[in-house]
Amino acid sequence: xxxxxxxxxxxxxxxxxxxxxxxxxxxxxxxxxxxxxxxxxxxxxxxxxxxxxxxxxxxxxxxxxxxxxxxxxxxxxxxxxxxxxxxxxxxxxxxxxxxxxxxxxxxxxxxxxxxxxxxxxxxxxxxxxxxxxxxxxxxxxxxxxxxxxxxxxxxxxxxxxxxxxxxxxxxxxxxxxxxxxxxxxxxxxxxxxxxxxxxxxxxxxxxxxxxxxxxxxxxxxxxxxxxxxxxxxxxxxxxxxxxxxxxxxxxxxxxxxxxxxxxxxxxxxxxxxxxxxxxxxxxxxxxxxxxxxxxxxxxxxxxxxxxxxxxxxxxxxxxxxxxxxxxxxxxxxxxxxxxxxxxxxxxxxxxxxxxxxxxxxxxxxxxxxxxxxxxxxxxxxxxxxxxxxxxxxxxxxxxxxxxxxxxxxxxxxxxxxxxxxxxxxxxxxxxxxxxxxxxxxxxxxxxxxxxxxxxxxxxxxxxxxxxxxxxxxxxxxxxxxxxxxxxxxxxxxxxxxxxxxxxxxxxxxxxxxxxxxxxxxxxxxxxxxxxxxxxxxxxxxxxxxxxxxxxxxxxxxxxxxxxxxxxxxxxxxxxxxxxxxxxxxxxxxxxxxxxxxxxxxxxxx
Ligand code: AGP
Numbered sequence: 155x156x157x158x159x160x161x162x163x164x165x166x167x168x169x170x171x172x173x174x175x176x177x178x179x180x181x182x183x184x185x186x187x188x189x190x191x192x193x194x195x196x197x198x199x200x201x202x203x204x205x206x207x208x209x210x211x212x213x214x215x216x217x218x219x220x221x222x223x224x225x226x227x228x229x230x231x232x233x234x235x236x237x238x239x240x241x242x243x244x245x246x247x248x249x250x251x252x253x254x255x256x257x258x259x260x261x262x263x264x265x266x267x268x269x270x271x272x273x274x275x276x277x278x279x280x281x282x283x284x285x286x287x288x289x290x291x292x293x294x295x296x297x298x299x300x301x302x303x304x305x306x307x308x309x310x311x312x313x314x315x316x317x318x319x320x321x322x323x324x325x326x327x328x329x330x331x332x333x334x335x336x337x338x339x340x341x342x343x344x345x346x347x348x349x350x351x352x353x354x355x356x357x358x359x360x361x362x363x364x365x366x367x368x369x370x371x372x373x374x375x376x377x378x379x380x381x382x383x384x385x386x387x388x389x390x391x392x393x394x395x396x397x398x399x400x401x402x403x404x405x406x407x408x409x410x411x412x413x414x415x416x417x418x419x420x421x422x423x424x425x426x427x428x429x430x431x432x433x434x435x436x437x438x439x440x441x442x443x444x445x446x447x448x449x450x451x452x453x454x455x456x457x458x459x460x461x462x463x464x465x466x467x468x469x470x471x472x473x474x475x476x477x478x479x480x481x482x483x484x485x486x487x488x489x490x491x492x493x494x495x496x497x498x499x500x501x502x503x504x505x506x507x508x509x510x511x512x513x514x515x516x517x518x519x520x521x522x523x524x525x526x527x528x529x530x531x532x533x534x535x536x537x538x539x540x541x542x543x544x545x546x547x548x549x550x551x552x553x554x555x556x557x558x559x560x561x562x563x564x565x566x567x568x569x570x571x572x573x574x575x576x577x578x579x580x581x582x583x584x585x586x587x588x589x590x591x592x593x594x595x596x597x598x599x600x601x602x603x604x605x606x607x608x609x610x611x612x613x614x615x616x617x618x619x620x621x622x623x624x625x626x627x628x629x630x631x632x633x634x635x636x637x638x639x640x641x642x643x644x645x646x647x648x649x650x651x652x653x654x655x656x657x658x659x660x661x662x663x664x665x666x667x668x669x670x671x672x673x674x675x676x677x678x679x680x681x682x683x684x685x686x687x688x689x690x691x692x693x694x695x696x697x698x699x700x701x702x703x704x705x706x707x708x709x710x711x712x713x714x715x716x717x718x719x720x721x722x723x724x725x726x727x728x729x730x731x732x733x734x735x736x737x738x739x740x741x742x743x744x745x746x747x748x749x750x751x752x753x754x755x756x757x758x759x
Contacts, residue, residue, distance in 0.1 A: 155181045155547035156241070156255035157227040158333070159350045160314040162324045163341025163371045167223030168213075174343075174350035175206050175225050180399045180406075181347070182548025183227035184235035184531050188213075189242040189251035190223035195318055197251045201240035221371075222324060224314045224344075226253035229548060230530035232261070233278030243282045245289035246273055250317050252288065254281040255346050256310035256331035257545075259424035264306065284313060296320040297368045300327055301381065304366070309423065314344050327366035330419070335359040335367050335374045337388060342369035348391055349398040356391045405746045407551035407640070411732050412599055415592040417556045418725065420545045421563045428585045433571040437542050441522045444575040446496040450489070450521065451478040452512035453500035454756070456554040456635060457561060461500050462628035463724045464565035471580070471721060472572035481508035485515045493520035500565075501525070502549060502557035503755040504532025513537060526564055528557050542568065551747045552754045553640050555732045558632060559725050563591070566722065587719040591726070594716040598726055602733050608695065608711065609737030612666045613641070619657070619687075620647040620731075622670035623680050629724045630670050633731030640739035640749050650683035663691030668731070671698045671705060672715065672723040681708045697727055 157178030161167045171188045186209045187201025198218045202209040206227070226241035233239040242251040258264070261280035264287065269275065273286040284303060291299035296317045304311070310330035316323075326333055326344045336343030336351035336358055343351040344367065348358060361367060364379035365386070376384040393402055403409040425434050449468055451461035461478040468476040479489070481499075485508060491497070497516035501509045504527035513534065517523050525538035528546050535541050546560035566588065570580050612618065618637060620630035627649045634645035648657055650669065661667070667687045671680045684694050685708060696709035700717045715726040739746045 155229050157181050158253050158255055158314050158346040160224040160324050160344035162222045162369050167220055168218045171223050171225035175227050177349040183229050185228045185240035187240040187242055188225040190218040190220035191321055192220045197318055203235045203237050224253050232280040235531035239277045239279050243285045245285040250285050250288045252285050252315040255312040258307050259309035296323055297325045300325050312346055322370050324369045328361040329363050333361045337374050342374045349395050352395050357388045359386050407746050410556045414556050414559050415595040417546045417560050418592040421560045425567055426585050431582045433567055435571045441540050448495045449476040450497045452481050452484045454481045454506050454508050456558045457500040459632040460558050460561035463562050466625045467566055467569035471569040481512040484512040491516050491519035491521050495521040497521040498524045499534055500561055501534055502528045504529040504534035505755045505757050507757050552752050562725050587722055598729050605730050605733040606737040609734050610741050613738045613741035615666050618645045619667045621650040623650050623676040626670035629728050636735035640746050650680045661687050661690045661692050665692050667692040667694050669696045671696055672727050673720050684708050
């Protein structure tokens, strides 16, 4: 996720900007840049694809002297990582420099409009339109110009801007992307997160959506959407830098679990038009999806589990035959791939060796390829014919959480889009249901105390079983993997009907069995399997929809998810499983973010 730092005051800006950007490295990035207003009145700029160390080397002895500046680490969404796409961005005459975190949804039409008026673009980013729009408002004071420009923007943004016409000011604005102002003695800061400025001040103003700020060396002023002064109170930050990076949470994993409602918003933003009943995925045009006879989803680990949910949706909603395969199996299987098939490679990192090899194997056999990945510029992103980015933001914890749910949601959108391409009806109610997922996820995560208590009770178990049918089984697989990888408790997931063919022998009094039961069509069948294990003394914890009050008659405990259309349930039913794994691992004193023997990105076979 992009990081922003800005400074105005009596000190040299460059070292403060670079050090601040380094404090934001945990957010993940692929390029970095700074702009400083030099003593001669020109804006001096340096930007580079790669690490901040590469940027430092590029700047070398140049130093970029000046006491007002902005800096940025970019996590690519629109346009691949490159020097040109790195921020800051400028309009045509270099009068303004801006940095941005978020996505400008209507950038394509703004860019077209600006180009028609003679503006020349130098990058592929959505951000650059902001600099050109500012240029057109240059008769206004800087803050007014920024406010006028933001009225044209749809989407999410945290923006910081400087102008050579107003050398004593730094301005910023926020809409659905985080931004904080740091208040110092005779100096002010802006940043997308507190760690970037914590070495300089502990007094912060956390901007809300629609607010903007004007900073001079002497003071920081915050304004409401209507331009009136905001009464925002300063907060004193007591955390140290490491706690601040995790937003005050004990681990990145819980931070990432709690970010999922926002990830759902980002993943669906601009891709669903409920009023017109449309799912918009221009990225997949030209792949021949509408004609493909068969789809192949290839992935590993958690991404494979998302691929299994994807199969259920692509077959269930779009009615297209879909095979989901583990990357390391597919590549050596002599797979049945035909000309015109489409292969979908799902990977958070975009660097998993087996998934990349599977994509190459599919392409060699004539498939068109689509990458569903969280990292722009990754190997998969570069190799695939088309890319559907998952927009979860960087995931730091080794155990995947928000990347998984963003993969599920992205594949849901793909299934809905494909259904429409093939003339199948997709109801507005279902689309509306997708847009309601963030609020439902928020409500579910707010109940996490209940799951923490449950995790305390099962943390000493030797084995835990997860059962479910259909899409519930796919989610059960993810639940058991999560538990294993961070709590080190042995866990196993089974299709509920499969228990009696062997594994039932392991059920003895007190063994926890987590039964997912969110699908009305399969409910009675799963309940029978719950009854089978209860009869042998298992402690059954059911996960069901809120309206299914009767489920409590068949389980020892019930965790409820908000009522949701059944095809959308995986995005919610996995949340209690992630929390259960997290709290069990914490109860056992494990290193949650870096579990033993595991790596975040598996780039070897
Ligand atoms: C998930 O918690 C794991 N860390 C792991 O299974 C992971 O999903 C797998 O290695 C695939 O990674 P990718 O999504 O980056 O390709």
